[in-house]
Amino acid sequence: MPKDKLVELPTDAAHHFVRVMRATSGSQCEVVLPDQRVFQAELVNADPATVKLVQQLDTKPELPVQVVLACGLPKTKGKPELIVQKGTELGASRIVFFAAQRSISQWRANKVAKKLDHLQKIAHAAAEQSHRTQIPQVTYYDSLTNCLDHEQTDYKIVAYEESAKQGEHAQLVQTLKQIQANQSLLAVFGPEGGLTEDEVQMMAKRGIKAAGLGPRILRTETAPLYFLACVSYQLELD
Amino acid sequence: MPKDKLVELPTDAAHHFVRVMRATSGSQCEVVLPDQRVFQAELVNADPATVKLVQQLDTKPELPVQVVLACGLPKTKGKPELIVQKGTELGASRIVFFAAQRSISQWRANKVAKKLDHLQKIAHAAAEQSHRTQIPQVTYYDSLTNCLDHEQTDYKIVAYEESAKQGEHAQLVQTLKQIQANQSLLAVFGPEGGLTEDEVQMMAKRGIKAAGLGPRILRTETAPLYFLACVSYQLELD
Numbered sequence: 141m142p143k144d145k146l147v148e149l150p151t152d153a154a155h156h157f158v159r160v161m162r163a164t165s166g167s168q169c170e171v172v173l174p175d176q177r178v179f180q181a182e183l184v185n186a187d188p189a190t191v192k193l194v195q196q197l198d199t200k201p202e203l204p205v206q207v208v209l210a211c212g213l214p215k216t217k218g219k220p221e222l223i224v225q226k227g228t229e230l231g232a233s234r235i236v237f238f239a240a241q242r243s244i245s246q247w248r249a250n251k252v253a254k255k256l257d258h259l260q261k262i263a264h265a266a267a268e269q270s271h272r273t274q275i276p277q278v279t280y281y282d283s284l285t286n287c288l289d290h291e292q293t294d295y296k297i298v299a300y301e302e303s304a305k306q307g308e309h310a311q312l313v314q315t316l317k318q319i320q321a322n323q324s325l326l327a328v329f330g331p332e333g334g335l336t337e338d339e340v341q342m343m344a345k346r347g348i349k350a351a352g353l354g355p356r357i358l359r360t361e362t363a364p365l366y367f368l369a370c371v372s373y374q375l376e377l378d
Numbered sequence: 379m380p381k382d383k384l385v386e387l388p389t390d391a392a393h394h395f396v397r398v399m400r401a402t403s404g405s406q407c408e409v410v411l412p413d414q415r416v417f418q419a420e421l422v423n424a425d426p427a428t429v430k431l432v433q434q435l436d437t438k439p440e441l442p443v444q445v446v447l448a449c450g451l452p453k454t455k456g457k458p459e460l461i462v463q464k465g466t467e468l469g470a471s472r473i474v475f476f477a478a479q480r481s482i483s484q485w486r487a488n489k490v491a492k493k494l495d496h497l498q499k500i501a502h503a504a505a506e507q508s509h510r511t512q513i514p515q516v517t518y519y520d521s522l523t524n525c526l527d528h529e530q531t532d533y534k535i536v537a538y539e540e541s542a543k544q545g546e547h548a549q550l551v552q553t554l555k556q557i558q559a560n561q562s563l564l565a566v567f568g569p570e571g572g573l574t575e576d577e578v579q580m581m582a583k584r585g586i587k588a589a590g591l592g593p594r595i596l597r598t599e600t601a602p603l604y605f606l607a608c609v610s611y612q613l614e615l616d
Binding site: 199200231269271272312354357365370 | 437593594
């Protein structure tokens, strides 16, 4: 039992707790262990910042299924950041961007690591803020085909505007009523210009089903957030 | 029947269609009439910009219930704008901000009109973008009590973090399964610091029920978007 165990905080957390929050001996915080158990803890030493585990907390902040967002790279500055921040708050397990056929911008090979590092930091901060025990991993693929070849999940759907316009509204509900705890679900979202006929057909060939997300046209960064909220509603509230 | 009827576009729409989109005689667009009917239309004259109604479209982009978001005024610049833009995309009927007890910023009386005008323009643009036929009205109250006194709706709930922490998860589902088409629902959200005990008790006295929005802590601007997606999922997809 790790109760009463002393844990030295990592540098970032130590800085935030001791310098920014001005924690002193006895100040309380929550600590997530590498095995995802959450403990109430208190500061016993400021430098190096060390806490004592007081009591295990019974929190279950993670969605019961693993959700992968696969987003066509948006052209607008700030949108990948918004998707990562809000997607993390809403419980995504992984957030991947892919260069879609209609993506205006692509990430040059020598910039990918730096951009992912930037987004990963946003995911880290958002996970802490929303009291999650998992930090979603952020990844990039240079095409949708590549993305689908590498991301292995139990279920895959695509949010397709044209199918929403034709009144398709049953697929998302059906998928969320079918999926079992600990299974995984990937959802594909187009960039600002939408997915091409080509991409849609390629996904249909792979058996990926089109799901409407309601009758209003959602922006590229809004659709994944709508989707995650629906997953939570069906699996955590209903 | 207004088919073949000629309609002169309002100045903003005329500028966007003719100057920005470079529409010429015969260019197609969608037009929403004051009674909310939607028509396919084509440009017949550029100055003054005039379209001919070609065919009525059978689109139903509005939520079947009227949803009012009542948001404690956030302190962070850009958050009211995000709530209005995304709240409009996701189908809100009205978006009201109130000076909560923990709101860091308040709007001075002589600035309210200007700030609402700014947010109303964002709602207008987002409504067009998402092909809605209604533009949500944006309003401000100087307290929660004032807000609740003025906003008359069939149902009222409050998203309360403490009730989410205690595992409350049935109230939102219950409300959304109860509400009937054309009824109205108001949901209250706290500012960054949350609602005070005082505000929560005042709402309890009025019979406003606390609803958890899942086990993750959502930021003040994320909670209303989660909520609207759930309304759409339950009432438009299920």
